[in-house]
Amino acid sequence: MNTFNDIKELVVTLDRESKLIAEMFSKRKSIDYRLSDALELVDYNESRIDFLIERSVVREHGGILELDDLFLEFFEQVLDVNEEINLSYINENIRGIEENIAYFLNENNDNRRYGYLRFIKKTFRKIGVITIKCTIDLRRNIENTFKNESNYKNKRLKLEHLDDKRTVIKNLINQTSVLIDEKEVTFYNRAMDEELDRIITELKYQLVECSHNLIEIEKQIIDYLNQIKIHGKFLEKLRKLKYLKDHFVIEAETDIKKVLGKKSQVVFETRSVEPIKLSIDYLRNNERAFEAIKRIAKNYRGRKLIKPELADSISNEYLENTIEEEVMINYEEIRNRFVATSDDLFNFILNYDFLKEVDFNERVTIFCQVISLYEQELEIKNDFKTINGVEYATVVTK
Known part of the structure; x- marks a missing residue:
């Protein structure tokens, strides 16, 4: 049996055949992995599979491939999917x-x-x-x-x-x-x-x-x-009763009739089916049926017949396509334009044209966000200034 020369060769081999090994590991319990299926994952280069077999990474028997027990146990232990309890x-x-x-x-x-x-x-x-x-x-x-x-x-x-x-x-x-x-x-x-x-x-x-x-x-x-x-x-008793029933000796060898006779559950009672529909001739000719119809009709006499209201047609204004435009702040563009200037960042943002109305407080927020996003490209100096009661550090490009 050939072994790997060093750890580097082992790692390189596992990385090169990662698709095949991952597929075989995921299918280790569901199917027998065929050699013909494995060839597709190694670009139909059978020598790569032979190399794995020589190094005892996989084993082949009758055209079926499987991971070697040593590697299989290693993967299961590392991935914590091993179901065997080795005490x-x-x-x-x-x-x-x-x-x-x-x-x-x-x-x-x-x-x-x-x-x-x-x-x-x-x-x-x-x-x-x-x-x-x-x-x-x-x-x-x-x-x-x-x-x-x-x-x-x-x-x-x-x-x-x-x-x-x-x-x-x-x-x-x-x-x-x-x-x-x-x-x-x-x-x-x-x-x-x-x-x-x-x-x-x-x-x-x-x-x-x-x-x-x-x-x-x-x-x-x-x-x-x-x-x-x-x-x-329960299953043992059920099988025994079924055996006696199938051999037609359940009544002779058990007291099933006596036991069932003491039961009064509804499930044992015969279900009676009552006709619900009355014939039209009965409703026409029978006085009792006519009296029942009149009595029922009284209950519905005071009810109002509610007619469904039809909704008005939808206005054409709601069917027209409307487009709302909103100007978004592009921090990447602000960064690019600032890099091309020699101004400090706060003064640059204070005078920057955002194509929409941006008040002073929002510009302070944008100043902080630009520093946060592009901190590696900016130089924050130990020089502080104050505008409108807000103290800020001087920030320039590196």
Whole structure:
């Protein structure tokens, strides 16, 4: 297997094939990326794909391309889209800190002691980041499992396994807290490093936040498992009843008639449909129908028939096109004209023709805005003048 000669070659390669790598990464879960699709993104230069395969950036099997696991994990970790919860990192980092603390205490050379201390500080920072990420990934995986897993047995098993991971994260947080607060007191006394103290303070805050989130996650898992248990029992009974019904033994082997007989819900009652329309012959010949018509007519006798009012025709004045012109202040033009003069900026704006009426206060505002927009091109001198009660600094072009 060929490897990259240096970091520069790696970065240049990733930049050159950024379109292909970005497309493969975005489609990593949806489709199998074919070699024929990849050729279009490398300008049909197959040697560029061969170079990526030789350097183990991508793998090819049967005309299908996929990102190598090492690069895929790197991109997912950096972009924070990895759904796998790898708890071994925290455990390994705790063990690494304990080992380097022992090396630090045994070492007399200051340079080597600083190397061990730097590793310890870096690892403490890493533990905080990894713990937060594992907690976030755990919550996301729990919600995705409960919402998207259709098999109830697998849903329950996955949630139980995620709950085991929650317990592991909680234990690792406790181990880290013990390492900070109770163990290696001699090391902290000897190190006397302000940056280490800040890192540990921030780590404690991160661990407390993760602990609070784990409590909420535990409640969420218990609630989801209870819902699955209730739904599972209901579906189990429903499947059993359907089996008995399909084999025509539901009445013989169950007391379903007795149970339904005790129910009085409206849903079990026979729906009766009453005719609504009356025949015309009935309305003509039946006296009772005639009396009902007259009684109903009395209720409408006092009502006024409101006729809709027609609106007047629209005046032609409203249909004519009208154009309103407004003179806008062009700061770029003001700057260009000022640069061509030897005047100071305030006096120039005070006498500038804006093609519309601009009072003194507005001209002061324009003066400030021009300075703000083109500060790099202007020179503000330590010379002040006063006009109309307004004191201003002399501003000229550089």
